[in-house]
Amino acid sequence: MKRAVGKKKAILPKDILKAITDVNHELKVLSCEELNAATQDFSCEYRIGGSVYRGVVRGNGVAVKEALGHRHRQRTRYLVYEYMENGSLKDWLMDRSRSELLSWNQRVQIALDIANGLDYLHNSAEPPYVHTGIKSSNVLLDRNLRAKIANFSMARSLEGGGFAMAGTVEGTLGCMAPEYLEGGLVTHKIDVYAFGVVMLELITGKDAVIKHEGREKLLSSMMISIVEGRNAQVELSNFLDSIMRDGCQVGLALAMAKLSVACLRQDPDSRPSMGxxxxxxxxxxxxxKKSGVA
Structure with a gap:
C-alpha cells in the first residue's frame, strides 16, 4: 500500500483479492423437503410475484425462485436468496406514502450501498463483472432500508479484457448508456451510467422516463440541462422530490446531482469509476451529517 501512494489507482495484491472474493462463497444445497416446508408446498399465499416465493429456511427469511432453464433429469432447480422484505427501490420511490418515509440520509446510504456493490463487481470480483441491468427495480431494500443489487440474469464477465460486445441489446429505456444502446459495447462504464440514473431517481422521486409538458422525456436529459444551467440550484429546488425540499439542503442535493451528471457523460472514459x-x-x-440534515 505504501508503494501505491501517489499512484492514480491502488491495486491490491492478488492474494488479498483472492481472500476477499473467496469469503463465504460456499453454496448451501437445500433439499426439496426443506423448500416445500418453507413455502407450504409453494402455496399462492407465499408467492411474491411470478415464480418467486417467500419462506423461512433454517431460521432465515428467504426468497425461493425457480431457476428457469436449469432442469436436471426432469427436476426443477431453485435458487434461494435472502428475503428483502421492503421490496424494490422503485416501489418505494413511486409510492408516495412510502417515499415520504425515505429521508435524505437514507437516500444517500442507499446510493452508497449500490455503489459499493458495483465497485465490488467491477474491481474485487474474480473475474470482474458488469451487471448491465442496473435500475431502481433491480435494487432491493431489507428491513433496515439498506440496499442490495438484484437480478444478475444479464450480468457479463469481462475476463481477459475490459470490454465485450452484446449480441442483443437488452435494457430499460432511460437507463442504457449510449455506447451500449447504439453499438452493444459492454464495459464497466455502462453500469456507471445506469447508476447515475438511479441517483437522479433518488433525488427527484421521478421515473427514468417522465411526462413533461405532454411529452415523454428522459429524466437524465432534463437533469443535465438543469445542472449545467446558470441557475442550477434554483431550478433543482423546483425539481426535487417534494418530500425532500424541507428536509435537506438543496446544496447537498446539487452535489449529488452533479455526481449523477458526471456518471452520465457521453464519453465512457470521462465517467468516474465506481471506486x-x-x-x-x-x-x-x-x-x-456535519450539516445536521436528517
Missing amino acids: EVVSLLLRLQMES
Whole structure:
C-alpha cells in the first residue's frame, strides 16, 4: 500500500483479492423437503410475484425462485436468496406514502450501498463483472432500508479484457448508456451510467422516463440541462422530490446531482469509476451529517 501512494489507482495484491472474493462463497444445497416446508408446498399465499416465493429456511427469511432453464433429469432447480422484505427501490420511490418515509440520509446510504456493490463487481470480483441491468427495480431494500443489487440474469464477465460486445441489446429505456444502446459495447462504464440514473431517481422521486409538458422525456436529459444551467440550484429546488425540499439542503442535493451528471457523460472514459463514486458519496454523507440534515 505504501508503494501505491501517489499512484492514480491502488491495486491490491492478488492474494488479498483472492481472500476477499473467496469469503463465504460456499453454496448451501437445500433439499426439496426443506423448500416445500418453507413455502407450504409453494402455496399462492407465499408467492411474491411470478415464480418467486417467500419462506423461512433454517431460521432465515428467504426468497425461493425457480431457476428457469436449469432442469436436471426432469427436476426443477431453485435458487434461494435472502428475503428483502421492503421490496424494490422503485416501489418505494413511486409510492408516495412510502417515499415520504425515505429521508435524505437514507437516500444517500442507499446510493452508497449500490455503489459499493458495483465497485465490488467491477474491481474485487474474480473475474470482474458488469451487471448491465442496473435500475431502481433491480435494487432491493431489507428491513433496515439498506440496499442490495438484484437480478444478475444479464450480468457479463469481462475476463481477459475490459470490454465485450452484446449480441442483443437488452435494457430499460432511460437507463442504457449510449455506447451500449447504439453499438452493444459492454464495459464497466455502462453500469456507471445506469447508476447515475438511479441517483437522479433518488433525488427527484421521478421515473427514468417522465411526462413533461405532454411529452415523454428522459429524466437524465432534463437533469443535465438543469445542472449545467446558470441557475442550477434554483431550478433543482423546483425539481426535487417534494418530500425532500424541507428536509435537506438543496446544496447537498446539487452535489449529488452533479455526481449523477458526471456518471452520465457521453464519453465512457470521462465517467468516474465506481471506486471514485464511492469516495465522493462517502464525502457527501459526512457533509450531510456535519450539516445536521436528517
